[in-house]
Amino acid sequence: MKLLMLCREPRLYSCQRLKESAEDNGHQIDILDPNRCLLKLSKNAPHFELYYQVNSKSEPYLLPDYDAIIPRFGSTSTRMGCAVLRHFRTKNIFCLNDDVAFLKARDKWLSLQLLTEQGIAVPNSALSGAEFSATQAILQIQSPTILKTLHGSQGIGVILAENRKSAVSIMETLTQADVPLLMQDFIQEAQGTDIRCFVIGDKVVATMQRIGQEDEFRANFHRGGSAEKIQLTEQEKVLALKATKCLGLDVAGVDLIRSKQGLLVLEVNASPGLEMIEKTSGIDIALQMIVHIEKQFKR
Known part of the structure; x- marks a missing residue:
């Protein structure tokens, strides 16, 4: 099979292990950064095209179809990565986690x-709008409180507020910066x-x-x-x-x-x-x- 892995950092352990396993099983595998892709939609056939640029000075080239796609991109590449996954899904190419599931x-x-x-x-959780009082919102959740950005991985964007006063301060600061947070009970016994x-x-x-x-x-x-x-x-x-x-x-x-x-x-x-x-x-x-x-x- 001809496989494509979508990954920004091909040197990472996970990407290298998947590459080794694919090649050991006799498959060809390309590793490409979704942020270096260009998607093109046309009225005339072919309706869906995907181009790739190795660096900012190189000539983009048209990517072929693949037998299967392995998404391994991080949270900062979610939008473009999922757009590329959607491109392949519309062509009935198998994605090991499609764009719909990935976005969820x-x-x-x-x-x-x-x-x-x-x-x-799940832990008791709450999400408030930007105009909802942080002081009132935090009363819905136990203290200490876990605060999480809506997107993030590897523990990034997760904060433990030891008391309600600090939780409100964090929420107000990040809301001002247009960074929405969800609130969760901190499971102390864990x-x-x-x-x-x-x-x-x-x-x-x-x-x-x-x-x-x-x-x-x-x-x-x-x-x-x-x-x-x-x-x-x-x-x-x-x-x-x-x-x-x-x-x-x-x-x-x-x-x-x-x-x-x-x-x-x-x-x-x-x-x-x-x-x-x-x-x-x-x-x-x-x-x-x-x-x-x-x-x-x-x-």
Whole structure:
């Protein structure tokens, strides 16, 4: 097969592992930055064209069709990345997470709404408009309070406000800068840990428990967190699969937390990193992703 990976940083561990696995299985794979793409729509055939420019001085060239697309772009490339995914979806080319599912997962508030709609428990959350009093809004959520930007990954854009006064100050400052925030209960009993479930298709293929650094409430690898193996209960597996299906994803990193109220879904990541979970679990997730793509062509 001829595969395309959409990725801004091809040297990243996840991109390199997927490239190696694809080539080891006999596939050709290109790695392109979606922000260097130009999409063209025309009245006459071909109606959809996609051009690529290697650098600002190079001549753009028309990209061929591919057999499958692997999206690995970050939150800053979501708009263009999803536009490129939509281009391939309209041509009936398989995308390992299409643009519709990707956009659902990348919007933190929308994803929480969709999960709640399907009866999936999430932390108590609130979103207020720019003209709604921050002082009144914060009363809807427990203190300490988690504040999150609507778009972001790797723990970036997540703030712990220790008291309501600081929460209001942060909200007013960022609202003034036109940065909307959602508010969530801080689950103190989790003590800076969460569970990452890596889902491919209809199976949880790997898991780990992430542990934040001392005095760090975020357990993300990119925030200096560590990880250890963990055995999921059947209930946790079912929940991870349900959350993935709810957003229409083929591949997802589902973050769970064990709270006094029971299991909660913190987030569903449409482009989960491979490094920490592969090294912790010892499972070749990159290969399983390539095999999953291959299976789509054997149906």
